[in-house]
Amino acid sequence: MVFKKRLDYGFNAFNVHDVPRAPRSMRRRSQSKWTIEESQFCAFEMLASLAGKLLQESESSASSNASEGHECDSIGKNCFKQEIQYEDKPLKPKCFEQGRCEASVAASELTTENGDDSKDFRCAENNAILECTLTMTDPACSEEINGDLKYGGFLGNVDGHSNYFGESYNGKTENAFKQERDPTGSRDDVENFSRFKRLSKRFKASRPPTRIGDRRIRKLLTSKYWKVATKLKDFEHSRFGGKRPLYRKRKTYYNYHRCQYDMLYKQRKIFDRKSITSSPEKDMNGDKCSTAAMSYRVKFSIKSFRIPELYIEVSETATVGSLKRTVMEAVTALIGGGIHVGLLLQEKKVRDDSRTLSQAVVLLINYCLVSGSLAIPVVNTGIPNCTPNLPLLTNSENPATDHEPVSSKTDMPTDQSLLESRALVPVPVPVPATNVEALTAVAVNQKFQKSELAQRRIWRPFSISEVEALVQAVEEIGTGRWRDVKLRAFESADHRTYVNLKDKWKTLVHTAKISPQQRRGDPVPQELLDRVLVAHAYWAQHQAKKQESKHHHHRHGTPSITDTTEADRKGVARVPIGTM
DNA sequence: TTTAGGG
DNA sequence: CCCTAAA
Numbered sequence: 147m148v149f150k151k152r153l154d155y156g157f158n159a160f161n162v163h164d165v166p167r168a169p170r171s172m173r174r175r176s177q178s179k180w181t182i183e184e185s186q187f188c189a190f191e192m193l194a195s196l197a198g199k200l201l202q203e204s205e206s207s208a209s210s211n212a213s214e215g216h217e218c219d220s221i222g223k224n225c226f227k228q229e230i231q232y233e234d235k236p237l238k239p240k241c242f243e244q245g246r247c248e249a250s251v252a253a254s255e256l257t258t259e260n261g262d263d264s265k266d267f268r269c270a271e272n273n274a275i276l277e278c279t280l281t282m283t284d285p286a287c288s289e290e291i292n293g294d295l296k297y298g299g300f301l302g303n304v305d306g307h308s309n310y311f312g313e314s315y316n317g318k319t320e321n322a323f324k325q326e327r328d329p330t331g332s333r334d335d336v337e338n339f340s341r342f343k344r345l346s347k348r349f350k351a352s353r354p355p356t357r358i359g360d361r362r363i364r365k366l367l368t369s370k371y372w373k374v375a376t377k378l379k380d381f382e383h384s385r386f387g388g389k390r391p392l393y394r395k396r397k398t399y400y401n402y403h404r405c406q407y408d409m410l411y412k413q414r415k416i417f418d419r420k421s422i423t424s425s426p427e428k429d430m431n432g433d434k435c436s437t438a439a440m441s442y443r444v445k446f447s448i449k450s451f452r453i454p455e456l457y458i459e460v461s462e463t464a465t466v467g468s469l470k471r472t473v474m475e476a477v478t479a480l481i482g483g484g485i486h487v488g489l490l491l492q493e494k495k496v497r498d499d500s501r502t503l504s505q506a507v508v509l510l511i512n513y514c515l516v517s518g519s520l521a522i523p524v525v526n527t528g529i530p531n532c533t534p535n536l537p538l539l540t541n542s543e544n545p546a547t548d549h550e551p552v553s554s555k556t557d558m559p560t561d562q563s564l565l566e567s568r569a570l571v572p573v574p575v576p577v578p579a580t581n582v583e584a585l586t587a588v589a590v591n592q593k594f595q596k597s598e599l600a601q602r603r604i605w606r607p608f609s610i611s612e613v614e615a616l617v618q619a620v621e622e623i624g625t626g627r628w629r630d631v632k633l634r635a636f637e638s639a640d641h642r643t644y645v646n647l648k649d650k651w652k653t654l655v656h657t658a659k660i661s662p663q664q665r666r667g668d669p670v671p672q673e674l675l676d677r678v679l680v681a682h683a684y685w686a687q688h689q690a691k692k693q694e695s696k697h698h699h700h701r702h703g704t705p706s707i708t709d710t711t712e713a714d715r716k717g718v719a720r721v722p723i724g725t726m
Numbered sequence: 727t728t729t730a731g732g733g
Numbered sequence: 734c735c736c737t738a739a740a
Contacts, residue, residue: 602735603734604734606734626729627729628729629727629728645734646734648730648731649734
């Protein structure tokens with residue numbers, strides 16, 4: 147069962163425990179078996195219908211957050227009223243009205259019977275707005291359920307698994323429904339009831355009777371709820387860096403979380419209606435970095451057209467390109483296509499879509515370094531091995547190349563002489579005052595990175611000299627002992643792990659095998675590639691021999707003359723010079 | 727932890 | 734460069 151975890155919307159616990167599990171049959175048969183799950187699902191439904199309205203209202207109420215308590219109380223109570231107002235809209239098929247009735251009851255009960263939930267409810271409303279409005283404006287018809295699924299896919303389009311979940315749970319709903327209709331399933335309400343009580347101890351089962359009509363309608367509605375819950379669940383996962391493999395950690399998401407509006411408003415800068423401004427800041431949750439690995443994020447806001455406000459949160463390890471795509475998708479979904487999204491960082495265009503946002507900041511700093519005039523001691527960028535005041539590249543005669551690729555695709559100066567002069571004269575670190583903000587941001591960034599469990603390492607292309615060193619080491623040591631290679635040739639290069647070296651060798655071999663026309667990136671001298679091929683062949687053969695001798699040894703109990711294990715261990719074996 | 731290989 | 738099964 148996938149849905150076992152708590153459904154937490156990131157504000158206060160909504161605590162939908164085991165949401166889809168309580169068999170509907172239990173709830174159906176006894177009028178008093180009104181479950182909390184149902185209430186919450188209904189709340190979603192209702193929220194969906196309220197979304198537009200609420201969005202409008204929150205737009206005009208700048209002081210709303212000052213009186214959260216009141217709002218919490220009142221919203222739930224007003225739900226019914228608001229919904230009725232909304233009923234004026236043409237979209238209210240028969241089945242929807244039924245569901246609407248339920249939703250209203252649920253909402254009022256949430257407020258009256260459970261004070262805690264009322265507050266949560268308000269928050270849920272905020273978060274659910276975008277999703278619910280999009281997915282549920284049109285009532286529960288099968289086609290619309292499909293649309294719903296599609297949107298779920300959009301939300302989670304990083305991996306496209308949302309559809310799977312939707313279908314999956316739809317299936318479960320079907321099953322539940324079948325069970326419900328099963329005549330033998332109508333045996334004893336008493337038993338079911340006690341089971342139900344076990345499932346949801348927290349809530350009294352003595353609910354006022356609720357008249358619920360057509361089963362079919364109910365089925366449609368519940369299946370919808372399931373999907374909403376699914377999406378909200380997904381949302382929650384990404385929000386808290388939940389490590390569901392399907393979604394990975396770089397997943398992006400966005401929402402209309404009005405709760406963040408005021409906080410964001412203070413810090414954001416909006417250059418123009420199409421620009422995106424990055425303003426790194428702490429998460430709303432404060433700096434509990436220890437628990438929330440995702441508590442730091444680069445947040446963006448967009449001011450655009452008729453969209454009141456669109457908030458997008460992406461991991462700082464998201465690439466510029468993925469950010470643009472996310473924005474594009476979000477906006478496109480709302481107002482249609484034909485939009486170009488650009489990224490401005492400190493008023494500089496960042497054009498390279500493959501850079502991560504962190505790298506973009508580093509890049510900015512590098513720019514500061516080469517072009518600035520002020521001199522201050524040391525600035526820690528927070529980016530490992532990117533300390534700006536020192537050219538630290540081991541095993542490389544050309545440290546300047548270390549940073550060069552990062553800035554190669556931007557508007558910032560990439561003049562080699564500038565970079566080199568920086569590299570060769572690592573004395574003062576000039577930092578224009580105007581970019582203090584960026585540096586501050588990165589300083590915060592460092593704090594975050596320490597707590598970030600798996601920060602993607604920035605891309606560091608191998609310099610020619612590094613390749614040379616690697617080839618040399620592999621010639622001597624072989625292809626199966628990358629730790630030794632690392633120790634021998636890259637001992638002081640902290641940013642090169644043995645996995646890096648192994649990977650680089652892999653690509654080198656590949657590069658050497660393909661035709662020069664197919665090669666990309668800064669060319670590796672053919673001489674080195676030739677050596678790569680020779681060494682690769684030699685050590686492949688060597689390894690084969692070793693395997694063979696191993697078997698031979700096993701069979702005959704005597705070492706074979708091809709056994710070079712000892713030589714390997716001492717590192718004396720190497721590609722014979724003659725073959726090179 | 728290190729290797730080996732797929733993603 | 735990441736992830737991870739295996740060793």
